[in-house]
Each structure stands twice: as structure tokens, then as C-alpha cells.
Amino acid sequence: MLVCSRMELYATVVCEVMAETAASKDYDALTSFLGDYGCFQILMMVLLSLSAVPPGYMGVLAVFVADTPGYRCRAPPLNSTLNDSGSSSSATTPGPDSCSRYRLSCNGTGVSNDTETCAHGWDYSTDVYINTIVTEWDLVCDNAWKVPMSTSLFFLGFLAGCAGNGHASDRFGRKKVFFLTTILHALTALLQAASVNWIMFAILNLLRGYSQNYSVSHILGSELLGKSSRVTFCLIGHCIGYAVGYAMLPLLAYFIRSWRMLQVASAIPSLLLLPLWWVIPESPRWLLHQGHVEEAEHVIRNAAKINKISAPDVIFNSEDCLEFKKVKGENQRKYSYMDFMHIPNLRNTVIVGFFLCVSVNIVFYGMSLNTSNLTGNIYLNCFTSAVIEIVAYVANWPLIKWFPRPTVICCTMMFSGVMLMFIQLVPEDMPVLVQVFALGGKMGVSCSFGVIFLFFTELIPTVVRNMGLGAITTVSHTGTIICPYILYLGIHFKALPFLILGLFSIVAAASSMLLPDTRNSKLPDLISQTRPIRSCCSQKESGNETTMV
Template sequence: MRIPRSPRETPEILSRQGGKMLPWESSWRAARERQWNLVCEDDWKAPLTTSLFFVGVLIGSFISGQLSDRFGRKNILFLTMAVQTGFSFLQIFSTSWEMFTVLFLIVGMGQISNYVVAFILGTEILGKSVRIIFSTLGVCVFFAIGYMLLPLFAYFIRDWRMLLLALTVPGLFCIPLWWIIPESPRWLISQGRYKEAEAIIQKAAKINGIPAPAVLFDIAQMQDSKPEQQQKAILLDLFRTRNIATITIMSLLLWFFTSVGYFGLSLSTPNWHGNAYINCFLSAVIEIPAYVIAWLLLRSFPRRYSLSGILFLGGGVVLFIQLVPADYNILSIGLVMLGKFGITAAFSMLYVYNVELYPTLVRNMAVGATSMASRLGSILAPYFVYLGAYDRFLPYILMGSLTVLIGILTLFLPESYGNPLPESFEQMLQVKCFRNGHQSSGARNSKKSPTILVTPL
């Protein structure tokens, strides 16, 4: 496996959905370099474009959760989709590198925001059994399919403006979804908008052919908890107690190091032996079985042990690459693919696990914060690859070691398997190291929480 000797040898990594990096041929970058003369003393501008895109992703990860928790899932979802599609279209008419880069940063902000908000909205609307398949196969497999189609588009469309147009047009097909996708009933309840939530649940019951009870909510009892449910959450609420702060810090580390592993292996794809388009396709194909395994694990096994085990697999295999002779290129690629299989499965499981740990009031904010930590990992991942200029095994030793380490840390997080989504901070599970023989605070207070009859959606 060839390691680039300098950052200039590595093709540009761009993303068109989900805030993830998709490796593909550098023809787009080369065309723009020729058009805007990004060579010689200005060659630093080309990699800076990608870095600034991820700065936008970082900003979007930070603000999307807070906006969604304050103004609603549906409103922010379609607003950020409009931002992504609109500014991507404007990029086609860029007349300078500066204009393209500024627009690209804004696209990154909208892109990750609608990805995270869509995930949260679907998780809160769907029932428990459907929620898991939506979070893994529903979201991630369709991402992998788009990932697989990308090298096909890039192979046949060599002009970067036309390629960008082809990647932007599908966003217009989402407009009719405004009249189909409802607001999250859980978010409406947390804001005290009980009638709107009841109307959505009644409609869902009718569609599913389930008789809806005359009374869905005990309004009087729910109004007693109104001060807590309707308070406006801020980022510091993720650190309000020792237990919550510990869960947040461990989650941030988990997302950060998993992101380093995922994006580090993705960045190495263009450096494999063989055709770059085929390598990109193979890198996408391996994600589909990873998502299927993630779905099966989430459906039947405890979260902590499943996530920890799959991280051990991915990290251990990557560590093993250093023992493979240099001439065994196919074996090295196979191990990288297996390592990406494990880390990709873990990445898809993180969303489900994170959602199950936090209450409705700050759930989107928590996912946004952890996603922001993931973006920091993606920004640093290229530097792990560049360490191969000094030692070709060093990137894999570091990524493998960090992945195994975070797999151990995962064992200390609370277990959410089989538990309902928490609605308040008191219902949050305890970190394992804080547990004792007494009943947890969440269990003690669950009897005081208002009873909500939720019809399967």
C-alpha cells in the first residue's frame, strides 16, 4: 500500500451528504486549479478549501442542535436543506476561488445540520422497533448507495460545474416532503404544545389503523411538570451534574476517536494500488454489510458490549496491518477494508446510542455537540495519514490504538438497551462507575413523571 510522501499527492476529499468525506478522482480539483491558477505559490488554497468546508460542518454541528431544540425539528430541517441546496447551486456560478470557498463553507453548515436534525426527527417520531432500522439501514444504507453512485457520476461527468449541478438537483425533490413529514410530537410536548402533538398522534393512529383513545394526555398532570419541560435548554445543561457531564465527555471522546479512524481510513483510499474509481466504489460497498451488522447488533444485543466489540475489531485489524509484508498489497487492502467495516458499523451505532442517552429537551443539542467532536476528528484525520511520510505504518498504529482505547472507554457508559427514551434529566441513566446497589435517580423519579400514551407511528 503506497503512502503519500507529501500532502500534495493526496487527492481532494469532498462530501455531498451527511458531512462525511467521499474519496474520488482529483479531476474536479485539477480543473479548478487550472481555472483559478491554484498552483505554485498559491497551491495552499486547494487543501484549504476542504478544510474550510469542514469548518462549516463544525459550525453547523454546533448550532444545529440548539436551533432544533429551540425552534423545532421540522422547521430547522427544511431551512438547512434549503441552505445546502441553494448555496450548492450558487457554487456553480463561482467566479473566483474566494467565492467558491465561502459558499462551500456555508454548504457545510447546512449539510451536517439537516443530516443531524433529520436523524433526530425520525428517531423521535418512529416507534422503538422501526427507530433502530431507520437509524441504521434507513439512513446509512442510503448514504452508502449515494457513496457508491458518486464515482460513477465522477467518471462520466468530468466538468466540475456539471458534476456539482448533478449533485445539487436531487435536493429539489425534498420540497414535497414538507407536507408529508410531521413535527416531532416529543418536541411539541416538551414545549407544552399538547394539542398539536395530540393531532399528530391521532393522525398516525388513523393511518396505522389503530383505535386512538379519547384522552392521550393527562393535561393537568403534565402541566405540573411544565416548568421543567418547557425551559429553554442551553449547552451547559449537558454538564449540569457530574453524571451528565461524565456521559457528555465520554460521548465526545467516543465520537472524536471513532471519526479519526473512519475518516483516516477513508482518506487512505486514493492511495491504494489500482483504479481510484474502483477503490472508491469498494470503500462504499464495504459500508453496506457494516450497517446491516450494526442494525442486527442494535436490535438484539446490549449497546455497550456491541459497540465496544466492534471497535475492538476495527482497531485490532488496523493494528495488524503493520505485520503484513510490503508485497502483500491485496492482504493490506483487505485488512483496511475490514478495519473500516468495524469502524463504520460503530459510527452508525453511535447515533442510536447517543439519542437513547439524553432527554428530549437536549437530545438534538447533545447529538449536535458530539457530531461537532466528530468533525474535529475529521479535520485532524488527514494529518494522521500524512504521518505515513515518516513511517508507513505509523498512521495505522495510531488509529488502531486510539480505536481500541475508545472501545475500552465505551464499557463505562450506561446501558440503554430495552429502556424508553428519557423525557427528563432525572430519567437519564447512570454512568457505570457511579452505580451502586440503590435504585438510580432515574428509576426513583420515573413514577413522578407524567404518563404519556404514545400511539405507534
């Protein structure tokens, strides 16, 4: 009886696989009449690449907003240093460090060895900034921990946003979530400019981190475009848009030296994106998997109209396309994060993604936030780092065409790790060489950062793509939360942050080789199309069978 039941179950699975293979039509094939680089595709690539500008500078805004200029103890008011006879009874001179000062002897004839805290606050250098949150609320000495804490809260919000926005966009649509987060960013940036204390600023920083919508716009663009234009968008357009946002930051900060006005300026690009609601459509792939065939056809017909080509009378035939049926099939089911634990191929891909993305994000954001600690002009260093990112993203284009995705990530992260490790060997009197190695490490990790979103977009199927990428980026940003504290260790040993970031680069290089190559592969739509990792215990046949059951 048990054998018969298993045979019937196996026969059912085989029939479903055969039916799916025979009857279902590929989305890319159904929409191939649109072409790859028509007016519609170019328009979407440009607009969604521009949408990556705000995320490009949001994560590193703290480089200027929360930078600590030179400071020293403020001298007490003159009347507080005079006794009843009019002579000096207590005064101070600069101390052994910026957090204390020497006390003058009572008779005013000399300096005692006693020190005291900076009871009257601090005087800050205005050579670089008019003000920052550090000078605004005296975030130095005993309060210095609040500076990395505010940056960590941003990444904590980013972490929560990756999970929440990913799940919401799979449930309610990519377009709605994208524009809601754009509005949230503009509002929080404007409210931060009006912060009355550090607590208010920190809470709003958490919300501003939640509004990061880089992955949502990335998914929306990937699903609107065909295979060739999708790769161009992910590797060139979207990534360069992100780097352009990063490059805009030092230019704005150079002319806007007040942190409050810089916050206001950071909200403007998001406000300019809001009218695009009437231009950017919802993902037709998502609409199909929700059973909204007519709405999906409407999007494709509008695209054909913009491209000035004729669309077929019937684009998506629900009777022939099994994966688009609302009655039965995988798109009928509402997936949850628990499914990532039960489906072997999906689970393995996500677990490897955790290790890989944690390492890449720590190194990428660590090197970006470390710009202010490099020798030289902070504005020039930041702009140079952004230009290097652009060069790295352009270099990705031929690399992805010629080599497998895992090989590209492995080689670039290994290069980054070697560059950062070499910094320990550089003598202290050669700061320029430190900058060269640091920027070389940034170039390597930027190449991997530009590829990794495309890579996991191609690995995770449509029905759970935003949830999967949301889970991976959520876990990866647990690492970015500690980035400010890794850099803070440089106070005690300058090369220590580079050593830690170099080790993470090597971990990322090793973990990337476990993943399968997706070059020249179709974008997976169904769970059963998830490819196994390179492991002896995960085979395609068994993985698919377990998935279908």
C-alpha cells in the same frame, strides 16, 4: 434550622419523584395504538432514510472534486526559448520532481544541473478527470496546502452546524431546521459550481458543511417512531440511506468527470427533498415538551388515519401527564449548554461521548477520505468502501439485538484498530493486502458509526437531546477537521495515517465500555431519567437527587 430546611427540601424532591412516577404516562404507551410498522411508520422511515443520501456523499465529495491527478511542469511558449539569432537560449526539461524543471544550457547543447520553478504552470493528466479544483487553480507544490484546507473548512462548518442546528432544532423545532439546512445545502452546492477562485470555493465549502443535517433528520425520525421501528430506522434505514449516498458518489463521478458539473449533480437530491415539507410532520415529542398538546395530537391522529386505525378521543391528557404540562415541570424550563456542566449524569455521559465520538469520526472519515490514496481504480475503491458500509450497517441489526451497545462498539472498534495496525507489517510490494486490511478497518468503524447515533439518542433525554447530540458531534468534528492533514502525512510515511487511525480506534473501544447499556430501555424524556455511566463516583440515586435539586 438548617437540618429542617434540608429535610423539607429532601421531602419535596421525594414527593416530586413519586408524583412523576405515579402520575406521568409514558409517550410510547400513550401512542402504542399506532403499532410499530404501520403505513405511517414505513413512510417516515423511507422518506427520512432518503434524506440521509445527501449527507452520505457531501463529506467525501472532496475525494473526486479535490483529487490531484498526475502533473508536470508546463513547457514555456516557443518564442520565449529563442534568442535574437533564432537559436535556443533557454529551455527546460522535466526536473527531479513535478514542482521544478531542469534548465537547458545557454548554447542549447545540454542540460544544466540548475533547476527552476514551474513559471508557466503545469500540465495535468486527463486520464481520470476532465478537471478538478486542483487543475482549475493549480493547487499543487507551494499551493498544495489549500487542498486539505478546503476539506478541513467543510468539517469546520460541519462542526459549527452540529452546535447551531442542534440548539436551533431544540428551540424552533426539528422539521424547520431540517428543511432550512436542506435548502442551504442545495444553494451552496450550486454556488460552488460557479466559484471563480479557491477562496470563494473554500468559503462556500464552510457553508456547505454547516448544512449537514444528518443528526437533525436522525432525531426527527427517532421521535416520530416507536421503540421497535426506531431501532430499525436508526440501524438499517437511516444508515443505509447514508451509505447509498456514499455509493452514488463514485457512480456519478465516473460519468461526470468535471468537478463543476459534479457539484451541480450533488445539489439535485436536496432539491428533490423539499416537497416533503408537506408530508413529514413535526416531532410530536418536541411539540409536547413545548406545551403544544393540540398540535401533537393532530400529528398522531393523522398517523392513525394513514394507518387506518381509530385513535382514542383523548390521546394526551395534560392533567394526567406531568411531563407534558406547560405550567410546571422540566419541559417548562429552557435548558442551555451550562446545564450539561451542572447535572452529573448528563455531564458524565457527554464527556465520555466526546472521547468516543471524536475517535470514531476521525477513523470513519479518515478511512473514507483515504480512498483516493489506495492502489487501484479510485471509482471502484470508493464504491467498494460504500458497499462495505452497507454490509456493516446490516450486520449491526443482529449484533444490537444479541449484545449490549457498549460491547458492540468496543469489539468493532478494536477489530478496526487491529486491522489498521497490521498494515504497518505489510511489505510494500503487497498493495492488495493493504487494501484488504484497510477495508476491514473500514467495516469495523462503520459498524460503530452506525450504532453510535442510536446509542446517544437513547442516552440523552428529549428535552436536551438535540443540544446534547449537537455538543457531542460538534466536539467530535474537531477531530475530522484534522483528518485531511493526518492523510497528508502519508506523503512522508505511507503507513503513518493507518497507525494514527488505529490508535484512535483503540481509544474508542476503551471509552465505550464506560457507558451504560440502553438495550430494551425506554427513550428518556426528562433530565432525571438520564442514566449514570459505569463509575464508582456516579451512582444512580445520588445522580438523580442532584439532578432534581
